[in-house]
Amino acid sequence: MFGRLGISDIRADGEPWPDQGRVLLLRADHVFDDALARPLIAREDIVLLAPGSGRPVAASAGADKADAVRALLSQETCDKDAVATLGLRTVTPDSLGVSYRKNLRNFVPPYVLSMANMDVAAIERHMFMASYKGLTDIVTKYVWPAPALVATRWCAARGISPNAVTLASFLCVVAATLLFWFGWFVTGLMFAWAMCFLDTVDGKLARVTLTSSKWGNVFDHGTDLIHPPFWWFAWYWGLGTLPFAPLPGAETAMWIVLAGYVLGRVEEGIFLWAFKFEMFTWRPIDAASRLITARRNPNLIILSAFALAGRPDAGLIAVAIWTVLCIGFHAVRIAQAFAQRARGRPVASYLAGSGAAA
Numbered sequence: 001m002f003g004r005l006g007i008s009d010i011r012a013d014g015e016p017w018p019d020q021g022r023v024l025l026l027r028a029d030h031v032f033d034d035a036l037a038r039p040l041i042a043r044e045d046i047v048l049l050a051p052g053s054g055r056p057v058a059a060s061a062g063a064d065k066a067d068a069v070r071a072l073l074s075q076e077t078c079d080k081d082a083v084a085t086l087g088l089r090t091v092t093p094d095s096l097g098v099s100y101r102k103n104l105r106n107f108v109p110p111y112v113l114s115m116a117n118m119d120v121a122a123i124e125r126h127m128f129m130a131s132y133k134g135l136t137d138i139v140t141k142y143v144w145p146a147p148a149l150v151a152t153r154w155c156a157a158r159g160i161s162p163n164a165v166t167l168a169s170f171l172c173v174v175a176a177t178l179l180f181w182f183g184w185f186v187t188g189l190m191f192a193w194a195m196c197f198l199d200t201v202d203g204k205l206a207r208v209t210l211t212s213s214k215w216g217n218v219f220d221h222g223t224d225l226i227h228p229p230f231w232w233f234a235w236y237w238g239l240g241t242l243p244f245a246p247l248p249g250a251e252t253a254m255w256i257v258l259a260g261y262v263l264g265r266v267e268e269g270i271f272l273w274a275f276k277f278e279m280f281t282w283r284p285i286d287a288a289s290r291l292i293t294a295r296r297n298p299n300l301i302i303l304s305a306f307a308l309a310g311r312p313d314a315g316l317i318a319v320a321i322w323t324v325l326c327i328g329f330h331a332v333r334i335a336q337a338f339a340q341r342a343r344g345r346p347v348a349s350y351l352a353g354s355g356a357a358a
Contacts, residue, residue, distance in 0.1 A: 001037050001210055017066040025069055026058040031113040031123055033130065034210060039096040046091045047072065047083055050112045054078055057112055061088060106134025107351075124153055124208070131207035135280050135290050137297040144200045151201045152208065162206035163216045166223065169198035173227045180234035183241030185307040189300065192231065196297055199224060228296050232257045232319075235303065239313050246313035253320035260294060260323035267330045275337060279330065281349040286333060294319070294326040 002024075003010060009018070017023060024040055026032060030050065040048065040060060047069075048058035056078050059069045065086055072082050083090060093110035108130040113123050128149050133140065155165060172195035179188030202220055206212035236254035239246040271279035280290040292298050299319045306315025337347050 001032065001034055002041070004210060005037055005041060007041065013070075018063045021063050022060060023063050023066045023069070024058070024060045025066070025073055027073055029115050030057045031111075031115065031127070032058070033093065033097070033110045033112065034207075035097045035110050036093060036112070043091070043096070045088050047078070047088050048096070048112070049078055049090050049092055050114065051093055051109070053114070053117075055114075056083075056090075059088065061086065106130075106132060125149060127208045128152060128204055131204050135278075135287050137293075137295060138291040139196065139297040139301070140200055141291065144197060148197065148200045148204060151197075152204045155201065155205050156209050160205075162202045162209075162211055163213070163219065165198055165202035165205060166216060166220045169195050169202060170219075170223050172198065173223060173230075177227070177230050177234045180231060180238045183238040185235070185238060185303075185312045188238075189304050189307060192300055193304075195227075196300065224296075228299075229258050229261055231296075232261070232299075232316075235312065235316055239316070242313065247317060250313050250316055253317045256320040257299075257316070257323050260320070260327050263327050264294065264323075264330070267327070267334060271334055271337065274334075275341075275347050277349045279333070281351050282333070282337065282347070283350050287350075289326075289329065293330070294323040298322070 007024075011017075013028070022044060026040075036048075040058060044060050045062075046060050047056050049055065050057045055076060056073050059073060061069050068082070068086055069088075072079060072086070078090065080090075093112055097110040111126060111130065113126060115123065118126075129145070132145065172191045176188045176191040176195060179185075179191060199220070202216075206216060232254060236250060239250055268279050271282075275282075280286045299322070302318050302322060303312065303315040306312055306318060341347050
């Protein structure tokens, strides 16, 4: 964790201390949140107390105090007199980092987990949920967590890299596109949902194993951004293989869905440009809309229902109608935000009070 931040001199307990400079000591029987690494490096003359127990678990101090600090961390409780004598001050995980993780749009207080008080499965679950997005679609939020935890644990135990999972996800994208194109809608949906699941696993695997990379991020998010229009067009093209004439308006529906995908991204971009925070974090109603807004997974729910009913043509039209409704809703919300600012009232995320702006 610290090596990724450029700390090259990392020593095990029992090795000699540096002669000068500063040392950062951590108890190896605790699991530290990655969000605490940078603040711990930046701060000096501090002792980090574990939440709940108040046990000293990490400290940053001058190398001349290393032996005394190690003795302090060996204790079950915090010796406040010793802390004061060493010229240190106590801090908590909450005081070092914010609970709102902007990149994930979730609330998880920075954690320090004791391996003496928690079993491995509980620690893994806590780390996994801390890496999970807070604002996302209904499938990712409520259906995927349990199986994704199992898959992430399985991949981590076998050394499978996040990029390998992303590659499998990409192959599912290609398979689903081809199957939709040739009218194999139900089979194609199986691969499409497999892609959606793997898309959840690869990001979580990268975060909990600290193996994220710039290339992996580009590969993952690039695939996410580009593939939906190909699916929707392939779905429309596959309607030509049906044993009956598709409903009138299927082609128009396809163009509406494609245009709606672009317009949806444009709306989000306009809001972010104008107000400097994400549209879905403005008010609770906007966060709730993210669960079902016309993006990939909610659209797949609609298409799956109609495909299983034997009417993939009606499914595409239903997605088009839903897309228009969602685009209209977000357009109204954007207009309301501009109107609120024009009246001199601030437009801010309802999450800002918990560190969203940090």
